[in-house]
Amino acid sequence: MKIKLASEDINSVRIRHLERISGEDLKKCYQCGNCSGGCPVSFEMDIAPSQVMRFLQLGRIEEVMKANSMRLCVGCLQCYSRCPKGCSVAAILEGLRQTTLRKGEDFEKIKEIPIPFLQKAPQQAIVCGFRKFVS
Ligand code: SF4
Numbered sequence: 001m002k003i004k005l006a007s008e009d010i011n012s013v014r015i016r017h018l019e020r021i022s023g024e025d026l027k028k029c030y031q032c033g034n035c036s037g038g039c040p041v042s043f044e045m046d047i048a049p050s051q052v053m054r055f056l057q058l059g060r061i062e063e064v065m066k067a068n069s070m071r072l073c074v075g076c077l078q079c080y081s082r083c084p085k086g087c088s089v090a091a092i093l094e095g096l097r098q099t100t101l102r103k104g105e106d107f108e109k110i111k112e113i114p115i116p117f118l119q120k121a122p123q124q125a126i127v128c129g130f131r132k133f134v135s
């Protein structure tokens, strides 16, 4: 598949905004793959953590926004602890979630989640859900 890269995408306002709200510098990532190797849910992600960084370095934010990666991230910070460059994919994915929420879009219909399920859900799931779904 051919991918057309454009400098206006790589230096787009959206990419700079994402760097600003996440506090991350995408250029620091040198694609070692340690984050993807340690991520407990990367096997289910459309775009693995290291690939998220690469897509964003290349200005391909739309693909990352459409992928399930930011929804599946459980915020465990393994990616951050394993990164030799001190990058936090977790912060980037959180920034993408915040961007989505600030646009008024929601990931899930929270009110439609059955109460019996919520009563049985582990604390981690509730905390993660709170961090992901509440702006
Ligand atoms: S914080 Fe998210 S992206 Fe990073 S290792 Fe954990 S689940 Fe994967």
Ligand code: SF4
Pocket: 028, 029, 030, 031, 032, 033, 034, 035, 036, 049, 050, 053, 079, 082, 083, 084, 085, 086, 087, 088, 089
């Ligand atoms: S561990 Fe860090 S440097 Fe390596 S691919 Fe992931 S974000 Fe990039």
